[in-house]
Amino acid sequence: MGISRIQSKLSSSLQLWRQIVIQLNLISRKHMRLLAGKENVVRFSHLSVTSAAALQASWQGSDTDHLENELSTKSVEVTTLSVMELMKERNIPLEKVCLLDPKAMTALGPEDGDGKFQWFLFGVR
Amino acid sequence: MSGLFSRTILQFLQSLGDDPPRDRTSELRVLGFPGRHLGSVQMTTDTALGVTKLVVCDKGEYNSVSIFSAMLTLNAQVPLEDIPYVVSTPLTAQHEGQYFISGVTTRIILPSGSTRRRVLRCHSVSLFSNGSQVLVRY
Numbered sequence: 001m002g003i004s005r006i007q008s009k010l011s012s013s014l015q016l017w018r019q020i021v022i023q024l025n026l027i028s029r030k031h032m033r034l035l036a037g038k039e040n041v042v043r044f045s046h047l048s049v050t051s052a053a054a055l056q057a058s059w060q061g062s063d064t065d066h067l068e069n070e071l072s073t074k075s076v077e078v079t080t081l082s083v084m085e086l087m088k089e090r091n092i093p094l095e096k097v098c099l100l101d102p103k104a105m106t107a108l109g110p111e112d113g114d115g116k117f118q119w120f121l122f123g124v125r
Numbered sequence: 126m127s128g129l130f131s132r133t134i135l136q137f138l139q140s141l142g143d144d145p146p147r148d149r150t151s152e153l154r155v156l157g158f159p160g161r162h163l164g165s166v167q168m169t170t171d172t173a174l175g176v177t178k179l180v181v182c183d184k185g186e187y188n189s190v191s192i193f194s195a196m197l198t199l200n201a202q203v204p205l206e207d208i209p210y211v212v213s214t215p216l217t218a219q220h221e222g223q224y225f226i227s228g229v230t231t232r233i234i235l236p237s238g239s240t241r242r243r244v245l246r247c248h249s250v251s252l253f254s255n256g257s258q259v260l261v262r263y
Contacts, residue, residue, distance in 0.1 A: 036178055084156065097158050100173055101150050104160030112161060113181025120177050121158060123149030124170045 036075070043077040045086050052078045083121060097121050 036042045044055060055078045079086060087097065098117040100108070154160065163176050 036174060040178065040182065042174075083153070094157060095159060099150070099153050099158035099160045100163060100177060101154055101158075101160035102162050103150075103154070104162040106161055108161035108163055108177060108180050110180055117159075117181075120181070121153060122170050122173055122177075123151075123153045 041075055041077060043079065043086070045079050046082045047078060047080055049080060052080050087119075092118055099123070 044052075047055065081089065083097075086092075087094070096116075096118040098108075098112060098119070099121045101123075163173055
């Protein structure tokens with residue numbers, strides 16, 4: 001058994017693991033879109049080209065779930081741009097974007113929805 | 126007001142498939158965004174989104190006793206401290222100590238281990254129609 005065979009075995013199991021991680025992430029992203037409701041837009045930014053394509057394809061996949069079909073594809077956007085690039089492109093100032101941050105000093109309150117912020121930003125781990 | 130919220134955008138800077146995961150929040154913190162926390166409950170990002178929407182987007186009167194029906198029928202705006210986390214139900218008994226928001230969607234995603242998760246379905250209700258109790262992962 002040569003080194004190349006071990007290498008190829010290792011690389012295929014790594015690839016499989018990566019696929020599993022990506023699949024699990026897709027489930028979680030779909031869940032996010034569902035939770036956001038159809039009146040909001042969920043925008044996934046800073047994706048690699050591969051991830052963006054995978055995510056885009058997952059929205060358009062054969063989805064028999066009526067719940068998800070209620071959400072138009074308009075309610076989700078996928079981009080390779082970073083959030084700063086996106087804000088610049090859409091003319092959104094920094095103070096209109098609320099970062100959800102466990103270390104923030106202030107708790108989120110209903111008043112934060114009253115036009116103070118245009119976007120809510122989540123850093124996905 | 127609903128027009129205002131239809132323009133609300135929930136934005137993610139995300140890492141699809143990063144393993145080990147990177148802490149994007151600290152990367153974003155240094156950029157100077159105004160920040161808000163969601164209380165002391167540890168939660169995943171999708172639940173954080175659900176909680177954020179409950180707090181800032183959903184409008185109307187609500188009744189903290191029957192918050193589930195309030196959310197579906199009156200579409201209530203819910204202060205953070207009143208978010209109904211479900212800590213233990215028959216369905217979640219095996220995942221003791223993990224938090225769930227009750228009454229948001231039909232799908233539960235239960236984490237088991239750090240990276241692996243299990244997807245379950247429960248009652249056939251939806252976010253957009255009146256229905257019975259459902260759970261979301263912590």
